[in-house]
Amino acid sequence: MDVVTCHSTSEAETEAIAHHLAQRLTPGSLIALIGEVGTGKTVFARGIIHGLGHPDLYITSPTFTLINTYTQGRLSVYHFDLYRLESTEALLASGAEEYLNGDGVCLVEWPRILLERGVADYLEVLLTAPSYEAMTHRTIQLRPYGPASQRLIQPFLCPPS
Numbered sequence: 001m002d003v004v005t006c007h008s009t010s011e012a013e014t015e016a017i018a019h020h021l022a023q024r025l026t027p028g029s030l031i032a033l034i035g036e037v038g039t040g041k042t043v044f045a046r047g048i049i050h051g052l053g054h055p056d057l058y059i060t061s062p063t064f065t066l067i068n069t070y071t072q073g074r075l076s077v078y079h080f081d082l083y084r085l086e087s088t089e090a091l092l093a094s095g096a097e098e099y100l101n102g103d104g105v106c107l108v109e110w111p112r113i114l115l116e117r118g119v120a121d122y123l124e125v126l127l128t129a130p131s132y133e134a135m136t137h138r139t140i141q142l143r144p145y146g147p148a149s150q151r152l153i154q155p156f157l158c159p160p161s
């Protein structure tokens with residue numbers, strides 16, 4: 001499948017790429033945000049949330065709450081951070097899976113446990129910070145796993161930096 005690769009040199013540019021993607025999202029879109037600590041998963045999530053028209057100013061990782069919900073935009077957003085989740089049982093107990101089949105958009109940081117259970121269709125957003133580049137450089141790859149997520153990025157033009 002086609003992969004789209006964008007380059008960002010600032011937090012604002014990462015938000016702009018996410019904002020652009022937000023315009024293409026549809027009910028049920030699932031975005032898996034993958035990357036090391038501090039690569040910009042939450043920054044990317046914030047760009048999507050604002051891009052969908054949610055007015056909330058402070059958007060932070062739901063590290064302790066597991067899920068943050070935004071309901072005022074074009075599509076509801078369920079923002080997950082599964083970093084602290086230890087087991088599939090804990091995932092099921094959290095009720096998180098119910099959101100996946102809803103009409104909102106799910107953004108999932110640290111999605112490994114969820115993806116291991118198998119999900120029908122998702123767009124992977126892989127953020128990497130090459131150590132040999134400037135501290136603020138990020139490579140952002142959009143990789144579709146399924147036909148619905150493929151439609152999200154066909155075509156996708158990275159916003160000019």
Ligand SMILES: Nc1ncnc2c1ncn2[C@@H]1O[C@H](COP(=O)(O)OP(=O)(O)OP(=O)(O)O)[C@@H](O)[C@H]1O
Binds near residue numbers: 009040041109136
């Ligand atoms: N090009 C860039 N894109 C995004 N963030 C950047 C960029 N350059 C520098 N940064 C900084 O990197 C940090 C990214 O933080 P963020 O909380 O989004 O990371 P994260 O991947 O969600 O981490 P965690 O795994 O802890 O949840 C911010 O402090 C941001 O200012």
Ligand SMILES: [Mg+2]
Binds near residue numbers: 042081
């Ligand atoms: Mg985060």
